[in-house]
């Protein structure tokens with residue numbers, strides 16, 4: 171069985187905590203000349219661009235491409251500042267799982283609300299960015315379904331359709347719904363935003379606490 175496996179990032183590959191989004195928050199504060207401009211905004215499972223637009227609305231500002239470009243420069247600067255700190259850490263046993271998975275014929279990709287540049291910095295920090303040739307990112311759509319559709323069409327463009335099954339691995343209920351949308355199987359991991367009970371209520375194909383529990387599927 172050859173699978174096309176889409177990984178979520180925050181809460182799945184990267185340990186999710188209050189510090190994970192600090193570079194993004196600081197870039198927004200710098201853009202708006204504000205402090206804690208993102209306070210009260212729920213970022214879980216959302217596109218970074220969608221979050222950016224909500225913060226602008228909260229501050230009674232219109233979105234423009236110029237503002238977006240300015241933000242991207244500020245965000246890049248913050249990512250560079252934080253790349254040698256420990257704000258991004260690997261989640262559970264993801265490193266050993268990915269290093270074994272990359273020696274198989276399975277195709278690895280990403281579906282994330284992270285902007286491509288943020289995903290690159292985070293995954294380079296923990297040494298796994300090179301495993302993913304492509305993915306759907308925060309600039310590919312404002313909604314998770316749009317990002318997932320973009321991820322699937324990019325994967326098909328690069329790898330063709332020579333896989334037997336599609337899987338999504340993620341920590342939220344939205345990852346489960348996204349998998350249904352794509353016609354994919356879904357593996358929910360309990361290390362993120364939703365509890366085991368919340369995830370179980372949506373009936374994912376598998377619920378795991380760590381990646382070694384799905385070794386039998388892929389290795």
Ligand SMILES: [Mg+2]
Nearest residue numbers: 178180181341
């Ligand atoms: Mg997540």
